Amino acid sequence: MKALALLAGFAALALAAPAAAADPEWTVDLGGAVRVRPDHIGGTRYLVDAVPIIEATYGDRISLSLDDGLKYRALRWGPVEAGPIAEYRQSFNDNLPRGAFRMSDVIELGGFTQVKTPIGLAEARLRHAVGGYDGWSGDLSFDTGVPITASFSLAGQARISWADSSFTEEYFGLRPHAARSFGLPRFLDEDFTTVGAELDAVQQLTPKIRLVAAVTADRIVGELRPSPIFASRNIFTTSLGFTYHWSARTPGRPQ
Template identity: 25%
Template structure:
């Protein structure tokens, strides 16, 4: 049983890192090299990538930042900045694709009702370990990044990635120095990844009633995102976020999306962080 949807995990990964961690230069954490963050919240998201049904999920997370290069998180995986010079950062990532249940109501963190027969018959897609790398360039408040990952063990063996441009604006909210972030993003994949999640074989078509389809890779989606990071005190911060994606290419044209889902994907959530 999956604990969280692939779409939810992807959303968390695409949000800028600045909204999930305190500025380590603050006196609050002076002298510390390891920072722990315990997070809890709720998110409203499609029950799977391409779904027309919106569900509410709990999103627990624990993350550890060691120094200024290594980050370990239940949701985001392991990230290590191999190169860090000036405005340019490049690193390696080991993360986790949470797969897909063919019965969306079988998620252990689901808090709301969801149609149980939407894609029943397609069969589940197992979780997958993904290994890859990223490059990030920061210019003032503007942050651009490219990340590419390869499935190495589990439900898919494809290549998938994201391109993101984000502007982080310092503002004052509730009398506290906060950050509002907004930007655009696009996701892409190879044929193998697209086929795993959006193909419909003859056997699957007979079992689900969804038309047969053969998906190729390319641009998966493009969209906009926004978030707000508001520290409530020296340890607790509130994070709100929203994201809109429009599916593209063969993914958009998949019979799964056209017959049982939607091209429009909207997500919003609220998370409380405790850092120590």
């Protein structure tokens, strides 16, 4: 909860400055979803939890999403945009075996560059964790989408994600006594790399209410030694929820 509060505070500071100079339009989508996810990265058991959905834009330069982060498109060169980004990384750390480190949620700060193409959006990100595993991570992704009907649309993403050995040590390392009992090294020096895809569906139920669904599938492709934590290379999640939409023209704004 501390990491989420920090991200919300960062968003408020970023939104306040442009508002003084101009009055761009804003939109907000708030809601919640039921999600099925692994109990921890590398685990084979899954559990069900509830997650908030937060999506907001301010003009055409600032966007905030609990999934995608806080982005400010500070620079533009034709179809290319770049700027700073802040992301919230949730740690899946349930049902960890004895001797494992307790992984914490973190805020990651960095930058992004994205290129608009006729069929979608290509993007590269590089970030550093503030606390937590205190390392570097990055992503290469391509997003696209298409309306199927006037009220139903699909979107997809293909991605490659990377994090340095600090992430691997924090998420897959064991305390010294546990590592010795399994014959594992005290420190892990392998990077963490995954390839994956996501499919999102949105059904407009009313002018303001949407039904949203998402399925993600990622596979760990980096070299990691078998351990009590690392039993599966597959990371699957699914979610289903609802959102309510506000905009600058919408009577009754969210409190």
